[in-house]
Amino acid sequence: MPVLAGLTLLFFLASLGAGPVRLSPAEVIAALFSPGDEAARIIVLEIRLPRAILAVAIGGMLGLAGASMQGLLRNPLADPSLFGAPQSAALAAVMTLTLGLNHTLSWGLPVAAILGALASVALLLAVAGRSASLLLLILAGLAVSSMAGAGTVLAMNLAPNPFAALEIAFWLLGSLEDRSMRHVMLAVPFIVVAMVLLFSQGKAFRALSLGEDAAESLGVPVTRLRILVILGVALGTGASVAVAGTISFIGLVAPHLMRAVVGPDPTRLLLPSALAGAVLLMLADIAVRLIPASSDIKVGVLTSIIGVPFFLLLILRERRRLAGGLA
Amino acid sequence: MTAPSRSMLNLHDVSVSLGGRSILQHVSLSLEKGRFVVLIGPNGAGKTTLLRAMAGLVAATGEVMVDGAPLTTLTRQKRAQKIAYLPQGHQVHWPLSARDVVALGRFPHGLADPENLSPEHAAIIAAAMERTGTTALAARNVQSLSGGERARVMLARVLAVDAPILLADEPTASLDPHHQLAVMHDLQTEARRGTLVIAVTHDIGLAARLADEVILIADGRLAAMGPPAAVFTPERLAEIYRIRAVHQEMAGETLLVPWETVP
Numbered sequence: 001m002p003v004l005a006g007l008t009l010l011f012f013l014a015s016l017g018a019g020p021v022r023l024s025p026a027e028v029i030a031a032l033f034s035p036g037d038e039a040a041r042i043i044v045l046e047i048r049l050p051r052a053i054l055a056v057a058i059g060g061m062l063g064l065a066g067a068s069m070q071g072l073l074r075n076p077l078a079d080p081s082l083f084g085a086p087q088s089a090a091l092a093a094v095m096t097l098t099l100g101l102n103h104t105l106s107w108g109l110p111v112a113a114i115l116g117a118l119a120s121v122a123l124l125l126a127v128a129g130r131s132a133s134l135l136l137l138i139l140a141g142l143a144v145s146s147m148a149g150a151g152t153v154l155a156m157n158l159a160p161n162p163f164a165a166l167e168i169a170f171w172l173l174g175s176l177e178d179r180s181m182r183h184v185m186l187a188v189p190f191i192v193v194a195m196v197l198l199f200s201q202g203k204a205f206r207a208l209s210l211g212e213d214a215a216e217s218l219g220v221p222v223t224r225l226r227i228l229v230i231l232g233v234a235l236g237t238g239a240s241v242a243v244a245g246t247i248s249f250i251g252l253v254a255p256h257l258m259r260a261v262v263g264p265d266p267t268r269l270l271l272p273s274a275l276a277g278a279v280l281l282m283l284a285d286i287a288v289r290l291i292p293a294s295s296d297i298k299v300g301v302l303t304s305i306i307g308v309p310f311f312l313l314l315i316l317r318e319r320r321r322l323a324g325g326l327a
Numbered sequence: 328m329t330a331p332s333r334s335m336l337n338l339h340d341v342s343v344s345l346g347g348r349s350i351l352q353h354v355s356l357s358l359e360k361g362r363f364v365v366l367i368g369p370n371g372a373g374k375t376t377l378l379r380a381m382a383g384l385v386a387a388t389g390e391v392m393v394d395g396a397p398l399t400t401l402t403r404q405k406r407a408q409k410i411a412y413l414p415q416g417h418q419v420h421w422p423l424s425a426r427d428v429v430a431l432g433r434f435p436h437g438l439a440d441p442e443n444l445s446p447e448h449a450a451i452i453a454a455a456m457e458r459t460g461t462t463a464l465a466a467r468n469v470q471s472l473s474g475g476e477r478a479r480v481m482l483a484r485v486l487a488v489d490a491p492i493l494l495a496d497e498p499t500a501s502l503d504p505h506h507q508l509a510v511m512h513d514l515q516t517e518a519r520r521g522t523l524v525i526a527v528t529h530d531i532g533l534a535a536r537l538a539d540e541v542i543l544i545a546d547g548r549l550a551a552m553g554p555p556a557a558v559f560t561p562e563r564l565a566e567i568y569r570i571r572a573v574h575q576e577m578a579g580e581t582l583l584v585p586w587e588t589v590p
Contacts, residue, residue, distance in 0.1 A: 074420035209421045213414045218434045219407030264421040
């Protein structure tokens with residue numbers, strides 16, 4: 001755990017130093033804390049600091065949301081997008097892009113995205129019912145996310161001009177470029193609330209390992225737990241999508257990585273998963289700055305491209321382990 | 328049957344409907360502490376539903392009283408401390424160590440982190456594993472245990488709750504004879520320590536031999552209740568189970584063996 005926290009700090013500083021103008025950690029710290037080189041100060045404080053804060057907050061949020069979803073569903077393949085919150089946030093954001101609202105109202109897109117994520121929870125519970133079983137919730141979640149996906153495609157289809165369609169497509173790829181402190185102020189409070197909510201429920205995931213009846217008999221309010229976790233995941237991923245677009249696979253991969261380090265206990269996994277998510281997203285965001293390419297690689301694309309083979313590898317390893325465990 | 332004030336668990340006119348279908352009808356019964364009670368009945372009779380109603384896991388009409396207090400007035404935590412419940416199937420969804428699983432029994436008593444145990448929690452967990460003969464399995468991954476070993480680890484988990492009422496749903500299902508006997512024996516021992524133990528089983532033979540009391544459920548109703556000899560009459564076995572059983576007394580114990588089906 002201290003190693004993870006140290007890594008988080010290290011990559012945070014690296015993230016402030018990486019880019020077209022390279023700064024050493026000493027220069028970064030100087031720029032942060034003492035008025036000196038004005039150019040370095042502006043680069044670090046106004047360009048790179050918001051980006052690094054968002055990477056930590058969003059990566060951490062995605063890692064925590066993934067670990068919480070896996071704990072709730074008792075399944076290592078669960079992912080924060082399962083109940084459709086990020087997709088709904090993306091749909092709401094894309095609608096503001098199509099309507100051009102983001103140009104008239106600068107905060108229109110992020111606010112719409114967060115509202116979209118919350119609307120998905122309302123829709124989910126309306127379809128599945130408040131005390132629905134997990135299976136029903138998963139089916140309803142599938143319907144909500146498919147609907148949001150279809151809506152997003154429709155919004156692109158109806159985009160007023162090719163430029164708007166391209167803007168939508170690029171936005172959907174997920175990026176932390178050119179984010180300001182305003183984005184930080186918009187997203188981070190929601191993310192903090194979501195994190196507090198999920199961490200406060202964390203204890204119950206261990207009891208849930210025994211199934212819902214046993215957990216209920218141990219005093220876990222299973223129905224309320226489900227709703228709170230769905231709400232926390234929606235709020236946190238919605239706020240993430242609001243300022244960074246869609247960034248996939250971190251929620252899935254971070255808990256997997258940490259399971260190998262801290263063991264399978266779903267409660268003990270929460271904090272390490274959050275830290276691992278933060279490290280992964282910062283790493284990806286530093287990488288997109290360093291990879292020489294004719295056009296910018298978006299961080300969401302990178303997490304997917306690295307995440308997918310990695311995920312396959314994990315499944316293969318899991319398969320071997322499971323096969324061995326049964327023998 | 329109104330409650331004697333000393334009864335540990337008292338059901339008054341309890342009915343349960345699920346999805347508009349009546350599963351359990353007008354069950355009233357009263358059970359004392361320290362009894363080993365076996366809940367028995369044909370498939371689909373409502374045994375699991377009755378057990379879940381006793382545990383407060385399913386919405387029921389009528390009244391369930393635990394140690395003199397209505398179940399619905401207890402807080403979740405109080406209820407969890409009073410009633411330990413072992414569901415069917417003995418499933419564990421993560422490859423936790425046996426000891427971590429048993430430690431979950433301390434959850435209602437505020438245990439947050441099984442890696443950081445107070446001496447009191449540690450002693451209760453160790454005792455529960457000792458009594459079920461699972462101490463040697465402590466560090467093993469529960470998912471890699473045999474069915475019998477896992478059943479006994481799960482039994483240790485409910486014993487660790489240290490509740491005055493222990494409900495176990497088919498704790499011996501699909502176990503070999505050794506583990507069936509071991510689990511039933513452990514449950515009987517727990518009852519002798521003062522706990523009210525209620526276990527669902529299909530094994531009429533073990534019920535007749537070991538139970539202090541048998542609750543026979545048929546078609547969602549209480550068909551009979553009392554000492555095994557009074558409940559397992561040839562007429563009831565024929566009517567409710569549609570079997571004829573061989574009945575012998577041996578070394579002061581009852582031997583009841585299902586023998587043949589009757590139409």
